[in-house]
Amino acid sequence: MALSEKPSGANVQVGDELPGRELKPDNVQLFLYNAALWNAHRIHFDHPYATEVEGYPGLVIAGPMLGDWLNQCVEEWLADAGRLTSIEYSNRAASYIGETLYSGGTVTAVDPASGEVQIEVFIKNEAGEVITPGVATAVMAR
């Protein structure tokens, strides 16, 4: 499938790459995210606590927010062409406010009979390390 083409059940192929996105969360975004959850863990907003007590190099970006970005990566690519049906991921390494992160993915399996596609997704850090790998499943509309 050419990059300019919209994905559809008819043209998705193994190896197709999902559009990448650069993510640079700041304190305000991290605060709003944790406020929306009712998550008061100090490692996300109390810099002296995060660094001096817990020994982190900075404010820790919330793990489930990284997971959310994997979902967004798949859904933005799918647009109206299909539906995200499941995702699994793990938070392998922490990331901190000030870092730039990158989301993206690759189609790894296509089942033309059912319209089901499997996509490997990732969040990488500036060093290119995958900090949040995942696998998503979507069903293409027909």
Add this chain to the structure above:
Amino acid sequence: MTTLLSDELLANIGRQSVPHRELVTRRDIRKYAIATGNRQRKYLDGDQAPPMFHVALFWDVVELEDLTPDGVSIDTLLPKFPLERAMAGGLKIDYLKPVYPGDWLTATRTLTNIYEKHGRSGPLIFYEVDMRIVNDAGEQVIREQTTRILR
């Protein structure tokens, strides 16, 4: 081989939380979508809940005195484990039905497994929690399976 897992600890497998019923509102969807940097209009306007909105909807709303000094709420579903340092965990989410403002959803969490592995740096305890979310018609909407690792 010695084990960290006593029979008493393992007896917690199968333990279930009290079902937790919440109303999905447009305002809460909008907050979540904006905070996560979502770029899709239907979510930013709160017309539909984005994937993983359930994480915010079912995060425990605890009172100030129930938070630890580091701002964490204690998960009452879990027993006291002999290892306490949490490492990376993973989760799998199945999206079975879309979620819209006005939906009432009920989540029930079950501690489904506790087991031990011996890594290079010592013993690790794994535990698994299964969360099932249903609507008022009793239909499954979301299922989330979490695995956490303690060292």
